[in-house]
Amino acid sequence: MRKDRDSKEDQSLGEKMQAGEPLMEHAMQALRRYYEAQEVQPAEEVEKLRLEAEALFTAVHEYQRQALGGPSPRLH
Secondary structure (H helix, E strand, O other), X not given: OHHHXXXXXXXXXXXXXXXXXXXXXXXXXHHHHHHHHOOOOOHHHHHHHHHHHHHHHHHHHHHHHHHOOXXXXXXX
């Protein structure tokens, strides 16, 4: 466990951000699908795509927060 933790700490910021790029790309694709659907899909499908994009961007934010060593989220 210690060795694994050390290797994560040794990663450069660039490496950490690069590791998160696939998640960011997935989130961007979901956002594109949402915007494209607004004019042609039923409201229920548009809402589903909005929720998917929102969840993915939340995951991106959480990954970046952890990668940058930010504080843990507060539970209310």
